Amino acid sequence: MANGRARKYGDGRDALLAAVVAVVAEKGLRGLTYRAVAEQAGVNNTLISHHFGSRSALLEAAMEWASARSIRLSDLSATEEVNLEFAQALVELVRSEPELQLFQYEMILESRRKPELRPAAVKLYDSYVASMQQALERHGYEDTGPLARAIFAALDGLVLQQLTVAGPDAVREAIVRVGELLERQPASP
């Protein structure tokens, strides 16, 4: 088993869902096979059939599971304003735990091809935009619908860059710049 933790009877289902996130983050959806997930979870691969029935049902369940425990940007943007402190926290989150973010980028793209995944994907992104909107209004901004979507998209795009092509320093500076753009907004406190 790739995952070091010892499991108990009855923990297989949860271990499989966690393993899906880990495998997709590391190998992509192409690497998401019954055997790879089972090895990561430390169980027999036929347990997937038992609990979920099919590969696509497993993916769908993992998407819901990951969304439910997705801290990601939500709690950050809801509690703080976009300043240097926030920028450093976000960069550090992505550096220390990239798996969940990587999984979600894969699933967003997959949701375009698999209709059964779309509701969960839309719900996840809507919740991100909504919590960003609440944070903006809490800080005195108005007409925040499109603004919240834009700011979230900027952070989302910067996280994607940090995961792939950009260094943490460049991303942190860009996040700070996003915060500076917001300060100059009308209706700002």
Place this chain on the structure above:
Amino acid sequence: MANGRARKYGDGRDALLAAVVAVVAEKGLRGLTYRAVAEQAGVNNTLISHHFGSRSALLEAAMEWASARSIRLSDLSATEEVNLEFAQALVELVRSEPELQLFQYEMILESRRKPELRPAAVKLYDSYVASMQQALERHGYEDTGPLARAIFAALDGLVLQQLTVAGPDAVREAIVRVGELLERQPASP
């Protein structure tokens, strides 16, 4: 052959590269098989081995090929400023030709797993940020490095949303809001 155009002797290599983009956009990297690409290109699947040798070499060649002919955000951001006109043009570009963008999102994620793809991915994103930076400086902005990365990330994130979870109207409004944020910047003309 899925692609209707008739091919001539010697066009196979190019047809295969174009087919890779089409197949990855439609089915993802999991659907990128010798047989799927060959059918899309209207050739025998062993021609891939002849021209590229392996699946990963094919992907690498397709990444270079697609980057070279990638209009995407580059020409848009280089010629115009971010206003309603720009927003509508970008939304329409994504709506009418989503394949190249989808392919690039897949490849960006893949570049994290396959080291041989990283240089091309970094080069592509750097060129986007650089052309955005040039556009900003042409409009009188200063200290544009992190700003250009942030603005590009916002547009990149919004394109990803339009491709997956958001409607064109919501994305257009958010792009307009990005332009309004820029107007309020210091050192703006």
Place this chain on the structure above:
DNA sequence: TTAAGAACTATGCACTTGCTTAGTTCTTAA
């Protein structure tokens, strides 16, 4: 204590995969 059902494993099969081998057809420079 036990029986029923849930969690779990072992084996294996039909199918798809990347890629090899062996050959054919086309182009072009001499």
Place this chain on the structure above:
DNA sequence: TTAAGAACTAAGCAAGTGCATAGTTCTTAA
């Protein structure tokens, strides 16, 4: 005109795939 090499095809194989079948082990309510 032709020969050499490039583009291209046909057939097939070893490995990996999702998943079905059949069975074993564990938990828990009665």
